[in-house]
Amino acid sequence: MATNKNALIRYRTIDKCLQNRSRKWTLDDLIQSCSDALYEYEGKDSYVSKRTVQLDIQVMRSDKLGYNAPIIVYGRKYYSYEDENYSITDIPITSIDMEILTESVEMLSQFKDFSLFSELNGVIQKLEDKIHRESKSLTPIIHMEKNEGLKGLQHLDTLYQAILKRVALKLKYNSFKSRKPNEFVFLGYILKEFNNRWFLVGKKLEGRNIMNLALDRIEQIDFDLSIEYDIEGFDADSYYKNTFGATVLADKQLIEIVMNVDRTNAPYVITKPIHTSQTLLSRNEDGSITISLCVHHNYEIERLILGFGPGMTILKPTRLRRRIKSELRKALEQYEV
Secondary structure, three states, rough: OOOHEEEEEEEHHHHHHHHOOOOOEEHHHHHHHHHHHHHHHHHOOOOOHHHHHHHHHHHHHOOOOOOOOOOEEEOOOOOOOOOOOHHHOOOOOHHHHHHHHHHHHHHHHOOOHHHHHHHHHHHHHHHHHHHHHHOOOOOOOOOOOOOOOOOHHHHHHHHHHHHOOOEEEEEEEEEHHHHHHHHEEEEEHHHHHEOOEEEEEEEEOOOOOOOOEEHHHHHEEEOOOOOOOOOOOOOHHHOOOOOOOOOOOHHHHEEEEEEOOOOHHHHHHHHOOOOOOOOOEEEEEOOOEEEEEEEEHHHHHHHHHHHHHHHEEEEEEEHHHHHHHHHHHHHHHHHOO
16 A cells, blocks of 8 residues: 555544544554554554654644644643544645646546546546535636547447457448448457547457557447457557557658758747657758658658648658648649639
8 A cells, every 4th residue: 555545544543533532542542543544454464653643643733735733732641633623624625726626627537438437437526526516616727628529439448348358349340431331350459549539459350460440430349259369569659659640551651751840830849749750950040940750651740741831841752742742732722713
């Protein structure tokens, strides 16, 4: 059990003792009660030292945890609360606490569709209720990107559980390139998120290549419990090492991209590198920078480059430079109609 959790158990135990005014509490009594409480939680003897309980009382008396507990000593050996109605469990939540709780609940709630977090549901609901009762006017400080209309999110937990338990999936999948859905058995490895979209990464039962399936294109999920599989040898970090986005290509499609980024966009690219392979080649007199990347030439990297518009210029390779030039020319033609 973590040390900080042990300390919390001791604080709560001392608090309960001092609230019980039907008996007198010596330091030895508090030590024994804390030891008994830790034994109850850990299932083994856990003697608490005199020094530990003395420090606990000091912490409770202080503002370190916001308790400011009115602990007094009378008769030179008995401990009690000066205020008989005091308890550390009744401390009002400060405005700072409220802000932290509000943002924490908002972030945790975004994972409500994962059964991995199901045990937190009760805690989240209690926090939400406490926040609602304490304040109804707080506005979020942290705003995270989300898309409530995104399709396929209902599959997240089902796929997560299937991967966790190594259960083969029988999918009905309709890719953007297919006229009708295809049905096949799929062995899931991981769930991948990119640009607020989710993908199932793995391979078909009879396939050799790893592939990713967009969750919003999955129409039906079933299981084949007769198939056993493992994913030994697959490492997500290594697999995506040379890729920007979700589409991993063959090594022959790995290219070095050298590009110029204008002075307006340079700070953004420097402070938030496009890819781990990003290298700063030069800072130019006009405030622009020249950088290089070593990534697969996939759809996602093209979309990123085009998104910078005139702020980014591809210097090499020639093939990619021509490709981006052609796409920009087509875009310009749309505005000349």
